[in-house]
Amino acid sequence: xxxxxxxxxxxxxxxxxxxxxxxxxxxxxxxxxxxxxxxxxxxxxxxxxxxxxxxxxxxxxxxxxxxxxxxxxxxxxxxxxxxxxxxxxxxxxxxxxxxxxxxxxxxxxxxxxxxxxxxxxxxxxxxxxxxxxxxxxxxxxxxxxxxxxxxxxxxxxxxxxxxxxxxxxxxxxxxxxxxxxxxxxxxxxxxxxxxxxxxxxxxxxxxxxxxxxxxxxxxxxxxxxxxxxxxxxxxxxxxxxxxxxxxxxxxxxxxxxxxxxxxxxxxxxxxxxxxx
Amino acid sequence: xxxxxxxxxxxxxxxxxxxxxxxxxxxxxxxxxxxxxxxxxxxxxxxxxxxxxxxxxxxxxxxxxxxxxxxxxxxxxxxxxxxxxxxxxxxxxxxxxxxxxxxxxxxxxxxxxxxxxxxxxxxxxxxxxxxxxxxxxxxxxxxxxxxxxxxxxxxxxxxxxxxxxxxxxxxxxxxxxxxxxxxxxxxxxxxxxxxxxxxxxxxxxxxxxxxxxxxxxxxxxxxxxxxxxxxxxxxxxxxxxxxxxxxxxxxxxxxxxxxxxxxxxxxxxxxxxxxxxxxxxxxxxxxxxxxxxxxxxxxxxxxxxxxxxxxxxxxxxxxxxxxxxxxxxxxxxxxxxxxxxxxxxxxxxxxxxxxxxxxxxxxxxxxxxxxxxxxxxxxxxxxxxxxxxxxxxxxxxxxxxxxxxxxxxxxxxxxxxxxxxxxxxxxxxxxxxxxxxxxxxxxxxxxxxxxxxxxxxxxxxxxxxxxxxxxxxxxxxxxxxxxxxxxxxxxxxxxxxxxxxxxxxxxxxxxxxxxxxxxxxxxxxxxxxxxxxxxxxxxxxxxxxxxxxxxxxxxxxxxxxxxxxxxxxxxxxxxxxxxxxxxxxxxxxxxxxxxxxxxxxxxxxxxxxxxxxxxxxxxxxxxxxxxxxxxxxxxxxxxxxxxxxxxxxxxxxxxxxxxxxxxxxxx
Numbered sequence: 013x014x015x016x017x018x019x020x021x022x023x024x025x026x027x028x029x030x031x032x033x034x035x036x037x038x039x040x041x042x043x044x045x046x047x048x049x050x051x052x053x054x055x056x057x058x059x060x061x062x063x064x065x066x067x068x069x070x071x072x073x074x075x076x077x078x079x080x081x082x083x084x085x086x087x088x089x090x091x092x093x094x095x096x097x098x099x100x101x102x103x104x105x106x107x108x109x110x111x112x113x114x115x116x117x118x119x120x121x122x123x124x125x126x127x128x129x130x131x132x133x134x135x136x137x138x139x140x141x142x143x144x145x146x147x148x149x150x151x152x153x154x155x156x157x158x159x160x161x162x163x164x165x166x167x168x169x170x171x172x173x174x175x176x177x178x179x180x181x182x183x184x185x186x187x188x189x190x191x192x193x194x195x196x197x198x199x200x201x202x203x204x205x206x207x208x209x210x211x212x213x214x215x216x217x218x219x220x221x222x223x224x225x226x227x228x229x230x231x232x233x234x235x236x237x238x239x240x241x242x243x244x245x246x247x248x249x250x251x252x253x254x255x256x257x258x259x260x261x262x263x264x265x266x267x268x269x270x271x272x273x274x275x276x277x278x279x280x281x282x283x284x285x286x287x288x
Numbered sequence: 289x290x291x292x293x294x295x296x297x298x299x300x301x302x303x304x305x306x307x308x309x310x311x312x313x314x315x316x317x318x319x320x321x322x323x324x325x326x327x328x329x330x331x332x333x334x335x336x337x338x339x340x341x342x343x344x345x346x347x348x349x350x351x352x353x354x355x356x357x358x359x360x361x362x363x364x365x366x367x368x369x370x371x372x373x374x375x376x377x378x379x380x381x382x383x384x385x386x387x388x389x390x391x392x393x394x395x396x397x398x399x400x401x402x403x404x405x406x407x408x409x410x411x412x413x414x415x416x417x418x419x420x421x422x423x424x425x426x427x428x429x430x431x432x433x434x435x436x437x438x439x440x441x442x443x444x445x446x447x448x449x450x451x452x453x454x455x456x457x458x459x460x461x462x463x464x465x466x467x468x469x470x471x472x473x474x475x476x477x478x479x480x481x482x483x484x485x486x487x488x489x490x491x492x493x494x495x496x497x498x499x500x501x502x503x504x505x506x507x508x509x510x511x512x513x514x515x516x517x518x519x520x521x522x523x524x525x526x527x528x529x530x531x532x533x534x535x536x537x538x539x540x541x542x543x544x545x546x547x548x549x550x551x552x553x554x555x556x557x558x559x560x561x562x563x564x565x566x567x568x569x570x571x572x573x574x575x576x577x578x579x580x581x582x583x584x585x586x587x588x589x590x591x592x593x594x595x596x597x598x599x600x601x602x603x604x605x606x607x608x609x610x611x612x613x614x615x616x617x618x619x620x621x622x623x624x625x626x627x628x629x630x631x632x633x634x635x636x637x638x639x640x641x642x643x644x645x646x647x648x649x650x651x652x653x654x655x656x657x658x659x660x661x662x663x664x665x666x667x668x669x670x671x672x673x674x675x676x677x678x679x680x681x682x683x684x685x686x687x688x689x690x691x692x693x694x695x696x697x698x699x700x701x702x703x704x705x706x707x708x709x710x711x712x713x714x715x716x717x718x719x720x721x722x723x724x725x726x727x728x729x730x731x732x733x734x735x736x737x738x739x740x741x742x743x744x745x746x747x748x749x750x751x752x753x754x755x756x757x758x759x760x761x762x763x764x765x766x767x768x769x770x771x772x773x774x775x776x777x778x779x780x781x782x783x784x785x786x787x788x789x790x791x792x793x794x795x796x797x798x799x800x801x802x803x804x805x806x807x808x809x810x811x812x813x814x815x816x817x818x819x820x821x822x823x824x825x826x827x828x829x830x831x832x833x834x835x836x837x838x839x840x841x842x843x844x845x846x847x848x849x850x851x852x853x854x855x856x857x858x859x860x861x862x863x864x865x866x867x868x869x870x871x872x873x874x875x876x877x878x879x880x881x882x883x884x885x886x887x888x889x890x891x892x893x894x895x896x897x898x899x900x901x902x903x904x905x906x907x908x909x910x911x912x913x914x915x916x917x918x919x920x921x922x923x924x925x926x927x928x929x930x931x932x933x934x935x936x937x938x939x940x941x942x943x944x945x946x947x948x949x950x951x952x953x954x955x
Contacts, residue, residue, distance in 0.1 A: 021871070022878035024846045028831075031838035066874040066896075093881065115881040118833025119713055119728040183703070239468075268459045 014059040014129050018042045019049035019075070020091070021067045025115070029062060032118045033125065046070025050078060058086040060128055062112070065092045065099055073099070076106035087128050091116060100168045101143040104150075111164040131157055135201045138162070145169075148209040154197025154223070159189050166209055170216065173288070180269040181286050185218050187266045188282055196222025196280055218284045226278030235263050294318055301401075305339070307357065307393035311350065312336035322399045325374040326382075339395075345370040346384065350395075353386035357393040369400060425555060429625045432552075446483070449476045451700040458707070507656035508553045510544035510587050514576050517557035521565075529570035532561065535577035535590075544578050546585050546653035547633050556629060559622040560589040560649045567593030568646070581652060584635070588650035595641035605639055626651065631743065634778040654781075685709045686801060687729065687830070691721035691747065692736040692767070701734075701797075708798065718742025722750055729830030730762050732801060734788070737768040737779075744768070745782040752783035760826070765800055823884025825928050831882070843929045846879055847922060854918060857895070861907045869907065870899025880921060888917035 016038050020026045023044070030040045041056075043049035047069040053061070065072040072090060079085050090103050093114040103111070112124055138158060139151040148169065152158045163186060170178050189205070197203040206221040233250040267273050272285035297304050298318040305313035314336045327342050340347045349367045356365040365386040371379050381404045387394040453473050461469070511534075518532055525532045534540070546553075557576070564574045572592035579586045596605065606627040630637045635653035642648050688710050692698045695716075702712045713728065715721035718739045725733065725747075733751065735744035742750075748764050755761055766784040768775065776787050786800045823831075832838050853876055860868040877892035891914035898907050 020878070022875040023849055024842050024879040024882055027842050027845050028838065028882060031835060031841065032833055035833070035835060035838070064878070066871060068868075068871045093877065114878060115831070117728065117831045118835075119724060122727055122833070268456065268461050268465070 013037065013039045015039045015041065015056065016125070017049065017052055017058045017061045017086070019046065019061060019067065019072065020064040021045055022064075025064075029116065029121065032121055036122055036125075038125070046072065046075045050075055053079070053086070057084055060087045060089065060125065062089050062091055062125075063108075065090060073102045073106065076103070076108065080106070089124060089128060097145050097169050100165055101145065101148070104138075104140050104143045104148070104165055107137055107140075110161045111168060127157065132201075139204075141206075146211050148207075150207045151204045152193075152207060153201040154193045154199055154203045154205060155201040156190075156193065156199065159186060159193065162189065162207065169209065169211065173216075177286065177288075181216060181218075181284075184266040184269040184273075184284055187263070188218070188220050188284060191263070192220045192222035192224075192282075195227070196224030198224070214288055216286045216288060219281065220284075221281045224280050226276075226280035228279070232263075301399055303397040305337070305395040305397075307353075307395060308336045311338050311340035313339045313395055316394075320399075322374075322380055322401065323397065325376070325378070326372045326380060328375050343372060345372070345382075349384050349386075353384075353395065356386050357388060360388065362388070369404065425551075425558075429555060429622075433625060433628070446476060446480055448694070448696040448700065451697065451704060455700055455704060506547060506549050507545050508548040508550045510546050510548075510553070510585050510653070511538065511540070511542075511578050512544075513548075513550060513553040514557050514578065514587060517554045517561055518576060520554075521558060521561050524562075525565060525574070528565060528568075530565055530568050531573040532565075533573065533575060535575050538577050544585050545656045547635075547656045548653055552629055556626045556651070557587070557589070559626050563622060563649065564589050564591035564593070567591055569593070583655055584652040585655050586650055586652040588648050590642060590646060590648045592646040595645065595647050596639060606637060623649075631745070632775070632778070634745070634781060636746070685711065686731040687711045687713075688801075689713050689715065689721060689724055689730045689733040689762075691715040691718065691724075691734070691739065691744070693717050693739045694736070697736075705797075710801075718744065718747045721747050725751055725762070726754070727833040729760070729826065729834060732763045732765060734765045734767060734797070735784075737766060745779070748779075748783040765797075827884060828928070840929060842882070843925045846883070847925060847929070850918065850922060854915060857911060857914075861904065861911055864904055866899045866902045866904060868899070869904065870896045873899060880918070883921060883925065885917060885921045888914060888921055891917060 016033055018026055018029050018033075018040060020029065020042070021044055026042050026044070030042055033040045041052055041058075043052050044067075046067045049061070049063075049067075050070065052058075063072040063075065070078070072092075076088065085107070087109040088107070089110050089112050090099075090108050091112045091114050092099060100111070109128055110124060112120065135155050135157075136153045138153070138161070140149075141151060142149040148166065150162065152162055163182060166185070167178065167182055170181070173181075189207070192205045193199060197205055203223040205223065206219075208217075208219040208221075210217040210219070234247055234254060239247050266284070270284050271287050272283070274283045274285075275281065294317050296317070298320045301320050301322065302317075303319050303323045304315065304317045306316050308314050327337075340350045345367075352367075353365055367384040369381045369383050372382050374380055380399055381401055383398045383400055385396040385398065387396060449472070453469055453476070457466070457469055457473075515534065518534070521532070561574065561576075568574055568591045574592070575590045577588050577590070579588070606623045627637050630651045630653065633653055635651055637649075637651040639647055639649045688705055690698065690702055690705065690712055691714070692701070693716055698714050698716065702714050705712045713724050713730070715724050718735075719741045721733070721735060721739075722742065733747075735747050737744040739747075744766055748766070751762060751764065763786075764784045765786045765788055766779045766782075767788045768779065779787050788796060788800060828839055829836055832842070853872065857869065857872050857876070860872060873892045873895035877889055877896060880888040880892060891910055894910050895907060895914065898904055898910070
């Protein structure tokens with residue numbers, strides 16, 4: 013039975029999370045501040061820590077810093093209503109597994125915890141190359157589950173933007189990352205996709221560099237984006253012939269959602285730009 | 289003997305002899321042609337013929353005949369038909385008869401040639417007809433599977449296309465792209481119409497054959513059909529040396545009426561029997577049985593084979609093109625046919641390995657009642673939605689559970705629903721859908737019919753069962769490719785409120801959602817401040833996954849600690865300790881936001897920010913406002929905590945007032 017530590021100074025939240033996870037069959041311990049969380053972690057091996065950032069005696073980020081260099085570091089899910097980019101960036105540097113928005117609800121809590129615990133331990137962690145407010149750069153393994161994790165981090169860096177822009181950019185980024193992981197990295201967790209997030213006053217930019225050899229537009233007959241002007245449904249026929257699932261609308265949608273979508277010559281690097 | 293009588297036996301095909309003893313026979317009339325054709329060498333002499341030397345069959349019969357003549361009995365002694373070969377090689381059937389007439393020992397030989405040939409022809413025709421029937425039955429089975437595939441596989445991509453294009457048209461796109469989109473929509477509309485027409489033709493076809501046979505009442509006797517299949521397969525079983533019988537525990541006199549149609553039900557039994565035979569060694573037995581399960585009747589076929597293969601799950605065994613690794617399964621269509629047919633009738637099917645030896649294949653079908661057909665809702669019910677009977681109401685934000693095994697549809701539909709302001713939880717199959725249902729509270733569940741592990745029907749039944757005795761009832765919408773009236777009736781019986789044909793349009797879905805019982809106009813302007821601070825009890829219960837006990841414990845903890853926490857904040861403000869203020873305000877923010885106290889949360893946030901900035905001058909005033917909000921929340925939560933379960937539910941119903949603007953907080 014997986015051991016979970018809930019480190020949270022608010023008694024009501026602690027009670028709720030313990031109640032929900034215990035009912036799911038998990039073995040749950042709790043700590044009311046950073047110091048006692050650290051003591052508990054030293055006494056016993058945990059699989060997962062649900063960590064509040066703002067706690068008396070030692071903050072969540074402080075705790076992450078202290079754990080750095082320990083032999084066994086459990087997976088950490090940060091629970092926060094905190095929207096400051098510093099928290100996000102520090103969590104990224106501290107190898108936090110995922111973010112969970114507060115106040116939590118049972119459904120999201122259970123699915124996030126289930127996903128984190130069922131992940132293959134052999135999958136390498138996300139490497140943080142830069143965690144600067146204006147420039148975040150990550151190396152992520154080509155594994156499906158990283159998409160939602162990366163997005164849980166990056167979307168918190170854009171919280172000052174209008175909801176509609178966030179939604180559109182989020183969708184486009186997700187689509188491109190999925191493509192890079194699936195087509196470029198062939199879902200091999202030992203291959204990496206390099207993600208850069210660059211934020212200036214006037215624009216928001218993502219750059220994705222996948223480990224594949226790239227592709228030719230001619231090879232993309234199965235995607236709606238390469239349909240000739242007079243035959244907007246051509247790719248459907250192609251997909252059917254190749255026995256692919258229906259779809260192929262991702263790139264086209266992505267093009268519509270952002271301001272610029274630029275590929276390099278080999279087409280294994282793509283830049284997505286949204287003007288602010 | 290007059291000449292006429294001399295020739296008459298010959299004309300009639302008889303050869304008449306008087307027995308002279310010693311195996312010699314004297315012809316007493318002219319011999320027919322067939323006789324000379326067989327025994328050409330023997331027939332030309334006018335004297336006695338040594339018949340017993342001519343043929344071993346005849347020789348055998350003559351032994352019997354001699355005994356008969358010697359006994360002087362009055363009856364006749366007659367042989368079976370045997371075949372002689374003529375000199376030219378033609379096969380001629382011959383019968384012999386010994387008579388004792390007027391003291392004379394008479395032998396009559398007769399060739400039933402023409403009758404015999406007729407008989408053989410009839411037997412052969414019958415055999416061919418049987419084979420044809422079997423072949424046609426299999427063809428029909430294939431056709432039904434094809435129909436199923438059209439419904440399911442061919443119309444699935446259409447849903448994706450519709451939703452994708454609907455999504456696109458809501459984006460800001462160029463005029464040129466809009467033209468493409470119109471083109472695409474037009475083409476997919478055409479395709480949809482064509483598929484619908486094919487389906488209509490097929491289902492009319494099926495319906496016609498149904499109505500002709502049963503005058504519209506689609507009810508069959510389970511046991512009767514089982515026996516008919518058993519009889520038709522009797523020879524096949526005999527050939528393999530396997531016995532087949534109805535279990536002795538079955539009441540043979542009782543009626544076993546089920547919702548089904550005779551020929552397809554017999555087909556199901558035949559498929560299960562053939563399957564059982566395939567795995568049963570010679571000398572063992574196959575047993576058929578039926579059981580009464582109340583609303584359902586169950587039939588089973590037990591074999592004494594090796595049991596189910598361990599590497600296959602039961603649902604795989606009933607999959608398309610599945611067949612056993614050893615053993616000569618055919619195309620893997622048979623059991624698949626059983627499953628889709630049984631499920632179409634609203635039943636279920638499965639198999640288990642029996643404890644001692646062998647396996648059991650079972651299915652259960654709803655017991656049919658006479659009034660069922662008249663009560664089955666018409667498929668047009670779904671299209672009635674576009675009528676004017678009910679007034680559409682603007683959609684309010686709903687909590688929606690969306691279950692579909694197809695990722696495209698799931699993603700796009702969820703995207704659209706979220707855009708419309710709904711809160712959506714997605715599930716990739718039936719089991720996850722049920723899990724999600726138990727861990728949160730939903731207004732609407734949109735369930736795909738064809739999902740691995742657990743079909744939409746099964747999920748719907750499970751949800752309805754779980755809801756028994758509860759006041760809250762989730763609004764169930766089935767999304768299905770099977771939209772005949774039969775299907776709509778079955779789905780409504782499974783507990784669905786609405787049926788949404790696939791491929792579906794967002795407009796259809798929105799329309800259905802707008803009829804959602806209790807739907808209220810969406811409040812565009814921010815909700816007026818609630819006199820009570822905090823979320824409704826229903827919302828809170830949903831947040832903790834429906835665990836009322838846990839919620840009570842949380843409320844209790846909060847109410848117990850709150851005085852201490854409020855005085856704690858007061859004292860750090862007095863002490864001017866910004867760090868402690870930030871920390872305490874942060875913790876309190878967690879609690880109040882769980883209870884949905886938005887204003888209180890904002891005050892906590894402000895205090896926390898003051899604490900971080902170190903500038904505490906405004907703290908006293910904000911703290912005063914916070915205390916007021918906390919007082920409201922306390923009163924509210926005490927009210928919840930004191931409610932008895934019965935009162936708790938009625939107050940939940942009353943408090944479904946105008947929805948608060950929840951979306952804002954969540955972003």
